[in-house]
Amino acid sequence: MxxxxxxxxxxxxxxxIVAAIVLFLPxxxxxxxxxxxxxxxxxxxxxxAGLSPVPVHAAVAVASLAVVLVSGAVPGGAxxxxxxxxxxxxxxxIVRFRGPVASRAPGRPALALAGWLVLVPAGAALAEVHxxxxxxxxxxxxxxxxWAADSGAWFTGRxxxxxxxAPHVSPGKTWEGVAGGVAAGTATGAAAAWWLGLAWSDLVPxxxxxxxxxxxxxxxxxxxxxxxxxxxxxxxxxxxxGVLDRIDGLTAAAPVxxxxxxx
Numbered sequence: 688m689x690x691x692x693x694x695x696x697x698x699x700x701x702x703x704i705v706a707a708i709v710l711f712l713p714x715x716x717x718x719x720x721x722x723x724x725x726x727x728x729x730x731x732x733x734x735x736a737g738l739s740p741v742p743v744h745a746a747v748a749v750a751s752l753a754v755v756l757v758s759g760a761v762p763g764g765a766x767x768x769x770x771x772x773x774x775x776x777x778x779x780x781i782v783r784f785r786g787p788v789a790s791r792a793p794g795r796p797a798l799a800l801a802g803w804l805v806l807v808p809a810g811a812a813l814a815e816v817h818x819x820x821x822x823x824x825x826x827x828x829x830x831x832x833x834w835a836a837d838s839g840a841w842f843t844g845r846x847x848x849x850x851x852x853a854p855h856v857s858p859g860k861t862w863e864g865v866a867g868g869v870a871a872g873t874a875t876g877a878a879a880a881w882w883l884g885l886a887w888s889d890l891v892p893x894x895x896x897x898x899x900x901x902x903x904x905x906x907x908x909x910x911x912x913x914x915x916x917x918x919x920x921x922x923x924x925x926x927x928x929g930v931l932d933r934i935d936g937l938t939a940a941a942p943v944x945x946x947x948x949x950x
Contacts, residue, residue, distance in 0.1 A: 701933075702834075709817070709827045717817060718756045725752050725810045727930040728938075729802060731920040735911050735931075736798035748803050752810045764815055764949050770808030770942025774900060777801075777907045777939075784910050785855050805907070809938040812945035819948075821883060828879040828890070829897060829944045833936045836872035836898040837905075843867020852902075857909045865902055872898025893947035897940035904939030908932070 708720045729745035738744040755766060817826040844864025852860040876894020880887050908931055912920060920929035 705830065706827060709830065710823045714818065718814065721810055721814060722749055722753055722756070724930060724934065725749055725806050728806050728934060731929045731931045732802035732805065732911070733799075735915040735917065735920055736795070736802060737915070738795055738799055738802075744799055744802070747799075748806050751803065751807045755807070755811045756814055764812070764945055766808045766811035767815060767942040767945040767949070770804070770812055770939075771946055773804040773808065774903055774907075774939045774942065778903050781853060781856055781903065781906045781910060784853075784913075786913070801911075805904075805938050809934075809941040812941040813937075816941075816945050816948060821885075824879075824883055825890075825948065828876065828883075828894075829941060830937070831879065832872040832875045832894045832897050832944075833901050833940050835875040836868040836901050836940075837936055838868075839871025840864040840868030840902070843870075853906055853909075856906050856913065860902075860906070865899075868902065869895060869898040872901070889948070893944050896947055897944040900939040900943040901936030902939075904936045907939070908935035 708717060712720065726745060726749045729748035730741060732738075732748075733741040733744040813826060813829070816822060816829060819825065840860070841864070843866065844859070844861045847863045847867070848859075848861030850862040851858060852862050852865060873891060873895050876891050876897075877887060879885075879894075880890040883890075908920065912918065920931035
């Protein structure tokens with residue numbers, strides 16, 4: 688079976704499960720599922736970064752998010768803003784990246800902090816969206832926007848891709864793919880606004896910016912994988928790799944989406 692076929696089979700199996708979790712589970716169960724996803728992502732990040740012991744570093748991220756969820760929403764969506772600030776800094780790191788040279792690799796404390804900033808603000812932002820008015824539907828819209836952006840970028844890049852986006856980070860990604868991904872994510876946001884009876888001005892800007900941010904999340908994980916010398920963050924999801932490979936775009940999109948929707 689081809690890699691593309693495995694990718695689609697896994698996606699088709701995961702989508703209804705994730706949709707059921709987001710749309711129908713009570714808040715406590717949704718939070719438990721969110722913590723499980725962050726735990727898997729933190730475990731993979733710790734291994735990519737060479738952090739030891741892996742369980743300790745993964746547990747720090749999970750415990751941090753658990754405290755946020757138990758204590759309730761952070762006033763003003765502070766964690767989402769932390770996430771936005773982090774991803775702006777990460778974008779600068781992506782632009783500067785020229786290859787996995789050991790002398791340029793940050794120390795382990797920096798890697799541990801980076802993993803925390805990748806996962807915890809994203810989890811807090813998704814929980815914040817889910818807890819708000821029309822929360823499950825808007826959280827599901829965020830996921831759909833990210834999925835559409837990823838698929839749109841993949842199809843458009845394969846068909847029309849000519850201009851490389853970040854050749855030192857991910858040679859296969861192109862500006863044409865980014866344009867196709869943002870267009871697909873925007874269309875998904877517009878369709879959701881119509882379905883939910885919301886003004887386009889409320890949801891479409893969030894979809895546009897979340898689609899663009901998802902590219903940054905994808906590229907930053909590619910930087911981490913290049914430093915680690917691996918193709919995928921794990922092997923849990925056939926055709927996709929690890930959990931981080933599946934949620935990398937969401938980790939950047941969620942804080943941006945939460946901030947825009949709250950404004």
